[in-house]
Amino acid sequence: MSAIKYKPSFEEYLEFEIRNNLSHSICNLNRKKYGFPLLEDNKKTKVKNKKDVTKEYNITKEDTELMGSIFNKIFDTDRECFIRLRCAATNTIYAYNVQDLKDGKKLFNILNSKKFTREDFFYSLATYKTMLNGEEDNIFSMHVIECDIDYIDKRIRRFKGKKPIEVFEILQAEEFGRSIPIPNVVEIGRQLKLFFKIECVGATKPSRNLVKRVNKVFAQRLADYGSDSTRLTDSGRITGSINSKSNDKVEVFFIADAPKYKLSELRDNWLDSLPEWYPGFLEKKSKRKIVRFIPSGKDxxxxxxxxxxxxxxxxxxxxxxxxxxxxxxxxxxxxxxxxxxxxxxxxxxxxxxxxxxxxxxxxxxxxxxxxxxxxxxxxxxxxxxxxxxxxxxxxxxxxxxxxxxxxMTDEEKAEKKKDWDREYRYKKFRNTEGLTKTEVRRRNEFIMIARLEFSGLSINKIAEEIGKAPSTIKEKIKKKYKNITYTEIKQGVKDGIFDDLRIEQLA
Incomplete structure (x- = not known):
């Protein structure tokens, strides 16, 4: 009688396959042996035409071309300076030469680098002197004035449920050319951003202050739309990136009839004139060195x-x-x-x-x-x-x-100042006799002790008279001080030098 071979169930065999991590070919040999369904062939089909294959990029070629146009339009400088790209999703910040970001091929490779993702992808609105940091002091030049329309975050009731493009159309009808100039670039995502292109201006202290002032005034005029002042170090979003708060794709478009502005023109045409008192106030506030003439008969x-x-x-x-x-x-x-x-x-x-x-x-x-x-x-x-x-x-x-x-070297000047200070302190803290207040009290006390001693009192009696311990009196009269010693004062009392000094003055 022949032995009966064991045949596992399909479920038992699947567990066996998974447990032993069998290859595709071995699995099919076993399945054919036991009469189980074979695995499908998982070999990739060869693609004859590579052009038919589409790859998924962070930022598409179309969006990159548009982003390149934005960089070329906004950053009108040929100087060596840097734009900072920041990806909040990967928590990375990299600075790139502004000329590299104007080059289409380089820009495409940069935006699709493994350093970045589509989520929350930003670029700096100002250029920087170095790659080191994005602080205001490191800003090299300024190119746009930004207005951030946060109508959702500020919960503006009349815009509840409206899309950003609808809010833009309201702004276009009611505000552009009236309370604020026409923006050059508009960024639409979860909310809305307006960019006013200004001719490249170096980041001097006066120009930075003027940009801040223009930004603040524009924000105040659009306060009913949820606008608030922004910082010089703020950023715009890369075209085609995703706002992670709402998963909205960022879109950017130009307004063709908007001119390029000069910062001085924005100040003269769109800002109120300064009040009459402001120039005087600014001069007082200035940190520059102001000469204060010495108030004496001779200047x-x-x-x-x-x-x-x-x-x-x-x-x-x-x-x-x-x-x-x-x-x-x-x-x-x-x-x-x-x-x-x-x-x-x-x-x-x-x-x-x-x-x-x-x-x-x-x-x-x-x-x-x-x-x-x-x-x-x-x-x-x-x-x-x-x-x-x-x-x-x-x-x-x-x-x-x-x-x-x-x-006179700094060392010589310091030594001269030290001598002057020493003389000043000497005159300030000493009387006409060259004594400090402590030395005057000590001398007066020694005069009183000497007078009581010459009157025949013992140290114990003198201590009782003065109101101090005998040990304290003995310690003081034996100690040698720099300017006042009891021996000299006692001799002076004996010689009558201090006869004119009244007892009331000694307390």
């Missing part, structure tokens, strides 16, 4: 600055034609004239006379243009700074015969 500050100007003449006359510090001295003459309180026109004329007095005068148009900033800001230079810039040492100062400029 010392005027004398110092005019004396320095005379020294500049002595230096120029001493070196004659062999002198390469003409530009610096012309600037210093005009600067010190302003420091002395002289009017702008007169200070300019003083520099002109100084320049004409040089053996080789500078081109007046150039030197006047390069030094006119002293009309707004004056600069307080140390003597040693001026002399070092001109390459003059201590011997040169003596040879030239400079009167106001002194060759």
């Amino acid at each position: 010392i500050f005027y004398t110092i600055n005019m004396g320095r100007i005379q020294d500049f003449y002595r230096i120029a006359n001493y070196f004659g034609k062999d002198f390469d510090g003409r530009r610096f001295l012309c600037f210093q003459v005009r600067n010190h004239a302003k420091l002395a309180g002289i009017a702008d026109d007169e200070a300019e004329q003083m520099m002109k006379e100084f320049n004409n007095n040089l053996a080789k005068p500078l081109v007046w148009r150039v030197i006047e243009r390069d030094t006119r900033n002293v009309n707004k800001n004056q600069y307080l230079y140390k003597d040693i700074t001026i002399l070092n810039h001109l390459g003059l040492d201590r011997e040169d100062v003596q040879k030239i015969g400079l009167q106001e400029l002194k060759y």
Whole structure:
């Protein structure tokens, strides 16, 4: 009788396949043996035409082309500066040269890098000096003024349920060209952003303040739409990216008839004029160095600055034609004239006379243009700074015969200040006798003790009379102090030096 072979059920066999991780071919051999359904062939079919294969990108080629147009339109600069790309989903930030982002091929590769995803993908609206950080101090140039229309987050009732494009159409009908200018670029996603293209402006402190002011005024005028002021370091969203809050795809479009704006034009045409009191307020608020003249019969500050100007003449006359510090001295003459309180026109004329007095005068148009900033800001230079810039040492100062400029190093100046402070403290905390208040009290106490001792009282009785412990009295009269000692005071009492000092004064 032959043995009966065991045949597993299909469920048991499936567990066997999974447990042993069998290959595709082995699985089919076993299934054929037991009469189970065979696995389908999982070999990939070869694609003859690669053009028919479509790959899924972060940002499509069409969106990349549009993003390239935006970068070329907004960032109108040929300078070496950087735009920061940030992906909130991957928590990554990278800075790229602005010219690379204007190149279509490079931009496509950058946007589809593994560093980024489609979700919450941003670009900086300003360019930066370096790749290091996105702080305001690192901004190189500004190109747009942004208005963020947060009508959903601000829960504006009249726009409840409206799509961003519908809100844009209301803005277009009611606000553009009336309360605010026409924006150049519009970003639509979960909500709405308006970008006003301004001609490239460097990020100086005045220009940054003006951009902030324009942004604040526009936001106030669109407050009913949920707008609020933004920062210079804010970002726009990459076209074709996804807003993770609502899964809306970001779309961007241009408004053809919107002009490119100058920052000064926006200020003049769209902002209210400053109140009359503001320029005075701004001047007081300014951190620039303001000269405060010494309130005395003789204006010392005027004398110092005019004396320095005379020294500049002595230096120029001493070196004659062999002198390469003409530009610096012309600037210093005009600067010190302003420091002395002289009017702008007169200070300019003083520099002109100084320049004409040089053996080789500078081109007046150039030197006047390069030094006119002293009309707004004056600069307080140390003597040693001026002399070092001109390459003059201590011997040169003596040879030239400079009167106001002194060759004094920082160490020498610190030592002189220390001596002055020591003398000042001595006068401040000591009386006409050169004693401090503590020393005066100690002397008076010693006089009282000496008088009581000469009257025949013991130390214990003296201590009881004064109201102090005998041990304290003994310790004080034996201790040697710097200026006051009991032995000297006792001798003075004996000689009658302190006879005129009344007892009431000793308490």
